[in-house]
Amino acid sequence: MSLLEIAHLSRNFDGILAVDNISLTVEEGETISIIGPNGAGKTTLFNLVTGTDRPTHGEIRLDGRSLVGLSPDQFASRGMARTFQHGRVFGNLSVLDNVLIGAHTRRKRPHNLVAELLAALLPFPSVRTDEYRLRQDAEAIIALFGERLTPRLHQPASSLSYANRRRVELARALALHPRILLLDEPTAGMNPTETAEMLEFIRTLKQRGLTILLIEHKLALVMALSDRVVVMDNGQKIAEGSPEVIRTNPQVIEAYLGHKQHQRDVAAQSAQAQVPTEKPLSRLAVETS
């Protein structure tokens, strides 16, 4: 049995099929990348697989058990951890607190509401040992990023650099001790040095046996890390295979190049209208060549 099975998953936004009949199986320990042009539906697929959004159709099974219809927090407590494309750290919480929130599902919590209040109010020894254990673990995870985050342990996340905020987000996801880690463009907005560092980091995670789903536009990174690559376009899966196969797949090249031409047109238009485009439209161009 595969760890994760996605079957015929679709999401319809008022007529736009953002995810269109996607099926995918993920084995334990695999790293799978999902690539595709802007608007292909990659993030929507992640939203569905982590419960942030609900599919219009289709199945998601973890260890053969269906997850559809559960709330996002139940997805998390079954071992799904994600990062967000545009970064969603808790700005006014310290780096350590951000990571400790990631460990929420591992905390020993009474089921009873009153008991949980009392546990918060009175420092029972068991509560304190648990807190200590999680804190040690959180600091160890933060230390994986070398000297990037450790000196900033007690600073609010909003005071960090962009790259550091992304690291905090990754650390927070790791604190959940996930069975599947879903990374949505972890290197977006990072410079080449930072990107290389992130690549090494993810490689370490992979070597430790973590199962990873990765959305990335930087193809070099995708090629270096993935066991398998899934290509999406217009909500559909247009190709799947090993990095070598994908690199040479004519359909993939077409999808990218076609979009590239289209994007040039859009870019030209928007330049005329002096609209600042939110995303750099050219970022695919460099990496596919």
Place this chain on the structure above:
Amino acid sequence: MIQFLRTFFDQTINGLVIGNIYALTAVGLALIFGVGNLINFAHGSVYMIGAYVGWVCVTQWHTPLPIAFLAVIIVCGLLGLLIERLGLRSLQNSARIAPLLATIGISFMLDQTTQLVFSPNPQSFPSPLPTTRYWIGGVSIGATDLLIAATGLSLAAILFFFLRYTKLGWALRATAQDREAAQQMGVDVNAVNQTAFALASILGGIAGMLVGIYFQTVYPTMSFQAGLKGFAANLLGGLGNIPGAVLGGLLLGLIESYGVAIFGATYRNLFAFVILIAILVIRPAGLFTKKRQLPPEPLTGTFTPNNKLVRIPPWLVGLGIALAGLLPFVIQSPYVLQILTNAWLLGMVALSVTLVTGTAGQTSLGQAGFMAIGAYTSALLTLRLNWPFELALPVAGVLSAVLGTLLVLPAFRLRAHYVAIATIGIGEIVSQVILNWDNLTNGAMGLTNIPAPTFFGPPVFLPREIYWYSLGLLLAAALIQWRLLRSALGRTWRAIREDDVAAQAYGINLNRYKALAFAVSAFVAGLSGAFTAHMYTYINNETFTNTTSTLALTMSILGGMGNILGAVVGALALTGLPEVFRGLVDYRYLIYGLALVLLIRFRPQGLLGTE
């Protein structure tokens, strides 16, 4: 049967006439929500001012009706421009809750000014129209009904024409549809906002004047209900949807009219609030549209501004507590002690609101509802069952926690400023239930002879004993809250405040933790309400009003959201300052309103910073 039909037709006419007025109010709110994405709480005050302007013209200056209309249009139009300037434009880059709070502050100021100028008492507004009634097939219609219908229809026609066929109207519609796109196409968004506010305020003012003529009375507190009802009507039709607002207004009028015929006049206000909550919870997009959308991804949570916390060393806090404890030995004046007792009791409410709003990010404007539950529980337990106060007090807190949480439960699926609206509605529902549940609460007559507080001994009467008692309760509440904030629970609450989507994605069950936050909050507010009841020995449905809720929120903003010490400092400042400057006591609510507006604008993080 004939009789029934006649009543039915009469109620239908009544409902449509009142509905017409609600529609006018709702259309204004819809216009403003459409272009400014703002729920304008000052709208009810504009409506009230419109009523007063009409009243002054007609009964004091004896002008003809058209002149009165003109005066309402001018005054309310200008008021709309002013509100746009203060409530919206200067707050363009703040969190979306900021303009909402600012308009609440503005509404405080407008209401208070009206009270100061015209006295808080209702003024009679004899109808300037002939009182003959026309009989059409067994149904009677008065001149006022016709005036309201005619005004409503012609204003609707004018508005339709304006939006459809003028350039500004087009710009307004474009902005409502997509602000960014409109801006890029060269639409002057400020001009559009000003137009929308002026138009909306004119409609609201005319509605107020018509209502004054219809019920033949005007009074300053008519504003709050009107604003909330207009909002309920607007929500029925879908927020920001103008034709929807018209339909929603008529529908609300009909429901109210039939409801009053069936249940009785004291129920009049309950329907709107129940509808408000029901729609918010079941169909937040209104009756006529359905949408399922994901919230957008923000970069970080934006409710609380990023800021530096002002650190107060523990010894200073200890010193402050010691001074507060020793004060009655120095100051014996019962008046001063009473004021400070009020500050401590309001401080508890500020603590309760700072927990849900500041720490857990769920803006609550309904704390008075929790206070009322606590007050009635404790009063009834001691009065009817002869329970000792020491036992009734904690039970009141617990019942307030349980009932309060259950009441807010349906609103847990709401986000940002919708929570604020829902909690206002819940506070109102509590007060309406108290008003109508005669057997238990004695309705508007209230409960009298509530026994004085006791502390394992004889009744506590002396001002300084009451002072210490309330101070003790405040400190206990603060201690509890302090422990909670330092625990994992506090961290979880803050995470929800910062970004609920991310929090949930990391396994936090939002409903569970919102329930815990509201439970603790309602517990503390309930204790404060209960103690207040025994201190005053008298309560009724108007003892704990939305004004108290807003005041408590203002106090917590003043001190710094989520900041325990801040809540106490805020309560002390807002209760004490008007007393220090003796001349200001009459103007206190004016000051509270002003404080709220200025804080939101210039120091949203409060005195001590957000925690």
